[in-house]
Amino acid sequence: MRREIEAGRTSVVVDLGAVTFMDSSGLGAVVGCLKTARQAGGDLRIAAPNEQVMMILRLSNLDRAFKAHESPEVAFHA
Numbered sequence: 001m002r003r004e005i006e007a008g009r010t011s012v013v014v015d016l017g018a019v020t021f022m023d024s025s026g027l028g029a030v031v032g033c034l035k036t037a038r039q040a041g042g043d044l045r046i047a048a049p050n051e052q053v054m055m056i057l058r059l060s061n062l063d064r065a066f067k068a069h070e071s072p073e074v075a076f077h078a
Contacts, residue, residue, distance in 0.1 A: 001033045010042020013075045017048035022056050034065065047075040 001012060014030060016022075034044040047069045049057070057063040069075035 002036055005033075005036050005040050005042065010037055010040040011076075012037050012042065012044045013047055013069075013072050014044060015047045015072045016050070016053055017072075019053055020050065022053045027056060027060060027062070030066075031062065045069060045075040045078065047072040 001014075005012065012033065014033070019026075030044070030046070037044040044066075046066045048071055049068050054063070054068060057066060057068075067078070069078055
């Protein structure tokens, strides 16, 4: 993702539809990408997170930084 952002694609959508489990490592990776995107003047949005992923976001208060969208298409156009 870093290469894409550095290439000028600063609006990034991460499709989490196939993610069944996320721990602190995965969360850290997504937060790092968010930081990189925002430093480049863009944003990172998440799409289709399951309940386990949403629970991790809520417990870490990152649900405030990431607005979950129902699909990548919705997230891209939001």
